[in-house]
Amino acid sequence: MATATSAIRVEGVTKRYGAVTALEAVSLEVERGEFLTLLGPSGSGKTTLLRVIAGLERPDDGRVYLGGEDVTDVPPYRRRVHTVFQQYVLFPHLNVYRNVAFGLEQKRLSRREIERRVAAALELVRLSGYERRWPHELSGGEQQRVALARALVLEPEALLLDEPLAALDLQLRKEMQRELKRLQREVGISFLLVTHDQEEALALSDRIAVIADGRLQQIGTPREVYERPETAFVATFLGAANVLEAEILHRENGDALLGLCGHTVRVPLNGRRIEGSRAQVAIRPEKIALRARPLRRTDLVQLEGVIEECLYLGEATHWRVRVGEHYVTVTEPNRPGSKADAFRDGQRVFLCWTRESIVVLSR
Amino acid sequence: MSARARTSPILAVWMGATYLFLYAPILVLAVFSFNDSRLLAVWRGFTWTWYKAALSNPPMLDALRTSLLIAALTTLIATALGTSAVLALERWRGRLRSLSETLFVLPIVVPEIVVGFASVTFFGWIGLRLGLLTVLIAHVAFSVSYVFFVVRARLATLDPRLEEAAMDLGANPWRVFWKVTLPLLAPAIAASALLVFTLSLDDYVITSFVAGAGATTLPLRIYSMIKTGITPEVNAISTLLLLVTLALMALAFRIERRGMTRTHLVLVGLLLLGLVGFAFGDSVARRPRATLNVLIWSNYISSRVVRAFEEKTGVKVNIETYDSNEALLAKLQAGVVTYDLIVPSDYMVRILIRENLLQPLDLTRLPNLRHLDPSALGLPFDPTNTYSLPYTRGITGIGYRKDKIAAPIGSWADLWEARWRERIVMLDDMREVFGAALKLLGYSLNSTDPEQLRQARDLLRRQKPLVRAYDSANFDQLLLSGEAWIAQAWDGQILKARRENPNIEFVIPREGTTLIVDNLCIPRSAERPDLAHEFINFLLDPTVAAENMNEIMYLMPNRSAWPRLRPELQRHPIFSLPPEVLRRSEYLQDLGPTTVLYDRYWTEVKLAR
Amino acid sequence: MRETNANRWLLLAPSALWLLLFFLLPLGLIVVMSFAERGLYGGVRWTFGLWNYRQAMAPLYLWVYGRSFALAAVTTALCLVVSYPVAYYIALRADPKWKNLLLVLSILPFWTSFLLRTYAWMFLLRVEGFVNTTLLALGVIERPISWLLYSDFAVVIGQVYGELPFMILPLYVALERVDVRVMEAAMDLGANRRQVFWRIVLPLTRPGIITGIVLVFIPSLGAFITPDLLGGAKSAMIGTVIQNQFVQRNQPMGSALSVLLVVVVLALLWIASRTARSRRGR
Known part of the structure; x- marks a missing residue:
């Protein structure tokens, strides 16, 4: 080309x-x-x-x-x-x-x-x-x-x-x-x-x-x-994204150790250079899963939060979850057997996503 | 943005030049209204003289009042009529609508000259007296269309849903109209009112046809002033009018841009009050006992004499002018006009008598008759002086500038001299111009022989390229200003001009010329023949006649007044006229059917290239 | 209040009657009169024929019509040439801050008296007027130019001066409506400034041009004040000839000339409206 x-x-x-x-x-x-x-x-x-x-x-x-x-x-x-x-x-x-x-x-x-x-x-x-x-x-x-x-x-x-x-x-x-x-x-x-x-x-x-x-x-x-x-x-204009503040604890081998909402997460940087001790990360709402209980897996990031709002949008459902002082949006497609009805406002839930879903943003 | 970028210098210069073209004439005009020189376009120092003269010129102020009155009434009527027509035709489809639109578009597209001509013909035909009313009728007729189109354009941009919304909110149709439609249309109505007011105030062409006694508007007055000579007084009036217009416009634009504020409202209110006060105040304050309408040649009566009569009697004298006997006849025949006194020349008296346009004089009411020279009475056109008394005696000759023309002047042929090309002025008077040509050919100036007339016509057509202008009112000014060097002229005005510039000479051509007696007559349709008699008797008083003569410099056959004349008048060339020239000179006579031929040939001369 | 037909008639009647009575009826009268014969001392003899029209078709009058046409055409052309760049500048180039002021200034003279504006030119153009004295003082000329006043030159100048605002305004309105983006699109497609003007701006402003031409040409054709004052009553134009017929008390002939003038004007308007409408006819 x-x-x-x-x-x-x-x-x-x-x-x-x-x-x-x-x-x-x-x-x-x-x-x-x-x-x-x-x-x-x-x-x-x-x-x-x-x-x-x-x-x-x-x-x-x-x-x-x-x-x-x-x-x-x-x-x-x-x-x-x-x-x-x-x-x-x-x-x-x-x-x-x-x-x-x-x-x-x-x-x-x-x-x-x-x-x-x-x-x-x-x-x-x-x-x-x-x-x-x-x-x-x-x-x-x-x-x-x-x-x-x-x-x-x-x-x-x-x-x-x-x-x-x-x-x-x-x-x-x-x-x-x-x-x-x-x-x-x-x-x-x-x-x-x-x-x-x-x-x-x-x-x-x-x-x-x-x-x-x-x-x-x-x-x-x-x-x-x-x-x-x-x-x-870019993250928010092109599609939706949850942009969260994170603390950079450590850097090694192209990965970074981040402090995110009280958890410590290891995230691949993919060659992206970041400076300083703080960074923003983006997570797409559709890459987050909602669970009533935490899963017993260590490769996932799991945060506990409270459901504030639930919007039924036909093809998908949007959830707004409060995690500490942050709000995180979650989108789940309404497939058969999905748990759209299982959660209600004020319920405690766990948000789960893979480490690869976290994108560290450069400022 | 590049598509709009960089204005080329040529365009900028073009803009500048155009605005200069638009404003330079007005500015020069205004600047020279302060110039301390009557004729020259050279700066001679600052003066307020011309403003004082203009503002203390009663006929001018009267004309301004008349104009304001007519403009105000026209605006009122035309705005009301036009707006209601718009409302009537709103959302009215079909034939009637398009017919009405055609009706409204016609006054805008038909040339003014045709409108004026048709209107006066119509008023004459139905026998409506020419005056303020006819002017008003004609003005409304031509301006109602402007209101119609301006207001309709605005209505077309209004959202009909606004009215529907108002009705929906419970307003009845009347309230909708007053509370919604009218306020929304108000800017357009105001704009059209302003337009109509300006058009009416400014109109000359149509008004000149339909105006009659006592309806002299400002443009008519200014026009006759311009015709009788350019004086800085006109500059002063122009400047004042321009300033008023500019102020009005500035106010209008501010109101349009910022909306009507209280200050504006107060300003407009004051302005209207001032105008109304001016237009009516004077007539209320010192209402004259009566008005005498005089239709007379331009430069033919002393304003001091007029004022003296007004003071003596409390009668207001309204002076209007004409420049040829034919114009006078046209004015009298066009429609019903109510002039009380007119001053036709000899042959025209005869025509007027025959056309039954004069009323007999009551000689018993004219004791001053005895001062008149008997040789001026009982002339052939009115042998018994039943209808006329002589006012002035005049003679047609040649006026010229001896500082510009070294050669001896003494023949009509000098007006055909190629050396003075573009410096020759002829009277704008059919009989006089043909008279000169016929005399030069050695014929009678009352010739009815078609062959002789044809020769005269051809002679005049040959002269045309040499002629600078045809002018019956302004020839003295043209000589004074150097615009012309030699002019066919009437004696009085030249003698008067000579007082200002001794280089101006008056000679009587050796081929013979026109002898003139201009006469005081009362038209049959006069409204105040009593006052007319009073005025005639006043004019015949020797003291008055002497003052009048000394001012207008035309001789009057008033024997008792002669001793009081200026020396120049006592040495008038008419007294030293060689007998053979006198023998060859004639009074003009009515030509009967040959007039038609004259008219045709005169048109041909005027139309020739 | 605009509910019923009766109300509408009431609203329409006053103006319609006024125009019918005091405008259309007089016009009708002169149409009738144009076929009549003049009386010896004025007045009209109601015998009907075509003699007035036959006379009006004589070379003499055709020459006058030709002259009036030519002077009106020259006036219109000059107005167009002078106005277009001005309107173009105001509509498309001027700083928006100045736009309104420039426009107002260009049409302000219209609100002042036509008569006085004509007089201003008399004052300027006299032999010993401002133009000559200035040129003499500057040493540009040795002797005053005599053809400035009382000439066709003066008539055209005065007429252009009087009618200029009527050209600028419609041109401005038309130019103002031209979408700058259309001009950009043309440029983008390879048209340079001159081509943009000739291929885009000019055709798009054609209705404005036609309106301007109509607004200037028609009054110029029937002009009276300028030929009378600036032409020295010797340059014959239709307007002055009609007025002369009135002074000569030949109302039938004046009527015939008036009718012809109106017919010409209406024909021109018809042509103009056809041209303006047929923007596809090429």
């Missing part, structure tokens, strides 16, 4: 609006043919980063490379990346055909060539026959496809997608997610998608870059990011 040069490389990009820093020294690479997602809450700077790459914003500091070439000072209309905008932003005064042909008409191409390529692009997004329609006559999904065709027809180095599915309803969103994945495989170029929807990010991406407060938090495959979040933010 990796070739000599990456499709997009961003180095130390900083962008400020007056006193507000939207991006702080962000560096990132998108490999050729890769589907990379920028995931972050609104206001995190992910859209700004996309606009910097597109050339619609000029960074205050740092460089942007496309295909190995420094394009920091190149205006947007000379960059070989194209964008699918939020709410699609089709040209309201042009029909579908002319919208898709818009970029081609800048280039000196023959009419036949333009017609051929527009037809191919519409075919690609399955909108053949929509040429004479007007943007306002199209549904959201159709407008979305036109926006895709309009950008793809120019055969960009990479396609930038700014929350492309946010305006669609749930059903359509799922469908378009699959469609996007198909398209990306078919055209084989890099996709850089901006979203705040973690599920979308997990489902589509080759890699996910989590961004918050203008800083890159973590980058990795969906599994890496989900299973081994680096920061408390």
Whole structure:
């Protein structure tokens, strides 16, 4: 997958609006043919980063490379990346055909060539026959496809997608997610998608870059990011997590001896470096089991707590358990024979999880 | 953001230049309202003179009052009518709605000149007296549409659920209207009221057609002032009006942005009180015994004389002006107008008599008649002086600047001289202009021979490229300011201008010219013929006549007044007119059916390139 | 209170009657009168024919119509050229802090008297007026320029000055509505600034342009004050000719010219509304 040069490389990009820093020294690479997602809450700077790459914003500091070439000072209309905008932003005064042909008409191409390529692009997004329609006559999904065709027809180095599915309803969103994945495989170029929807990010991406407060938090495959979040933010933004304070008692052989809620636990660090005497750890709620009595196993961490609240959510049940001064959330799928009914509020229970489920976070 | 970034310097310069273009004229105008010089556009020092003059100019203040009154009433009526029409048509679909919309859009798109023309024709046809009422009717007719569209635009943005919510909460339709709909529409109603007030206050074109005696609005007054000469007094009035407008606008914008505060309310209240007080206060305080409406040539009566009569009798004299006999006739025929005194020239008296537009004078009420020179009485157009008494005697000639024109001037041909291209001014008067051409061709200026007229027309069309302007009221000012060097002119105004600038000369062309007697007449439709007689008798008083003559510099056939004339008037060129020139000169006569031909040729001259 | 039809009629009647009686009826009257014949000393002879229209179709009057059209067209074109960058700047480039002020300043002159604004130009353009004296003092010219006032130049300047706000406002409204993101999208798809303007901004503001043209062209076509005051009563425009017919007491001819003017104006409006609506027709 990796070739000599990456499709997009961003180095130390900083962008400020007056006193507000939207991006702080962000560096990132998108490999050729890769589907990379920028995931972050609104206001995190992910859209700004996309606009910097597109050339619609000029960074205050740092460089942007496309295909190995420094394009920091190149205006947007000379960059070989194209964008699918939020709410699609089709040209309201042009029909579908002319919208898709818009970029081609800048280039000196023959009419036949333009017609051929527009037809191919519409075919690609399955909108053949929509040429004479007007943007306002199209549904959201159709407008979305036109926006895709309009950008793809120019055969960009990479396609930038700014929350492309946010305006669609749930059903359509799922469908378009699959469609996007198909398209990306078919055209084989890099996709850089901006979203705040973690599920979308997990489902589509080759890699996910989590961004918050203008800083890159973590980058990795969906599994890496989900299973081994680096920061408390990543852990809680991507899925749910219990973040607990722990004391570092001892370090040896890539393991750490932690003091957690009055217990001493040995936890693998997986190469993660931690400083100081305290650390945060994350445990996913679904990796915790609830028991009425402690199990006689030493490989498990077992804590005693009191059930404060129980929420039945159909496919799973959420428990809120007080452990000392901490609260821990536990999720259990409602399988047949599960003990969802067995516990009630105020009952004393034991929380059990494996040592491997504990992720030590770096601050 | 890069799509918005960096404004190019060209755009910035363009912006600057446009705002300069928008504001520089107004600023220059304002600055020179303080200039201590009547004519020059060169700074000569600071003065308040023009403001004092403007603010103590009774006709101007009257006009302002009239304008405010009409604007206020128009605003009231148009706003009420327009708003109720909007409410009526709300959610009303179908043919009636689109028909009504067409009806409301028409006044906005039909050119003003057509509206004015059609309105005066209509008022004349139904016999409605031209005056305040007709002005009001016309103003409401053209402004109600603006209210309609402004308020409707606002209503369209209102959420109908608001009204439904109010009804749901138990409000009956009346309460919904007063408590919900009206307050929500209020900004639009206020905005449209402001617009209507401004439009009404500013309108010249339509008003100029439909105004009659006593309905002279400020624009009409200013227009005639501009027509009779550019003076810093107009600058002063303009500056005052601009300041008032700017203050109003600033207030309106503040209210729009910050909402109505108590200070605003107080300010608006004070302003309205002030305006109403001004518009009505004066007439309540010293209500005149009666009003005498005089329609007279511009520059044709001394304001001191008018004031003296007002003080003596307690009658208010309202002076309105015209610039040609044809304009006078048009005004009298257009509709029912109630002027009490008019001053038509000789041939026009004849036409007016024939058209039955004059009423006989009661000579017994005019004891000062005896001062009149018998040679000026019993002239052919009214041999028995049943309808007219001579006011002035005049002569048409050529006025010129001898500092600009070295060559001797003495022929109508000098007005065709290519050397003075763009410096020649002709009277804006069909008969006078054709008269000059006919005389130059050696014909009678009362010629009815189509061939001679054709020649005259062709001569005038050849002259047109040389002519700077056609002007009957302002030619003296044009000479004074150097705008023109040579002008076809009436004697009095030139002699008057000469007092200011001795380089101005007046000559009577050797080919012969127009002799003029302008006459005091009372229209048949006059409302106060008694006052008109009183005023005529006053004007014939030798002391008054002398003062009047010394001011307007036109001669009057008032023998008893002659000894008191200024020396320049005693040496009037008319007295030293060579007999052969006098022999070649003529009074204008009514041309009967040939008038139509004149009209056509005159139009052709005016329309020629 | 807007419940019943009777109430609606009551609300509508006053304004509708006012307009029918004092606007539409007069227009109808001059339509009738345009087929009549003038009386010798004014007045109208109610014998009907097409002579007025035949006369109005004579080369002389066609020349006047042509001139009025040309002057109105030049005025409109100048207004458009001057206003577009201004409206563009205010709508899309100006600092939001200044936006309102700039807009207000650009339309404020409209609220002041048209007559006085025309007078301001007379004051500036006279032979011994401000422009000439200043240019002389600066040594730019040796002799005063005489064609400044009482010329077509002066008429066009005065008309542009008077009508400029009516162009700026609709253009501003149209430009304000242009989505910056659409411009960005175009740039992103390879259009440079100039192409963005010609291919996106200009077509999207077409309704505003048409509105502006209508608002400027129609009053300019029937203008009276500027040709009369700044043109020195010698440059013939439709407006002054109609007024002259009134002074000459030739009401039938004046009516015919008025009717023609109204017909032309309505035709132009119809064309404009068709053009504005058919944004797909190409």
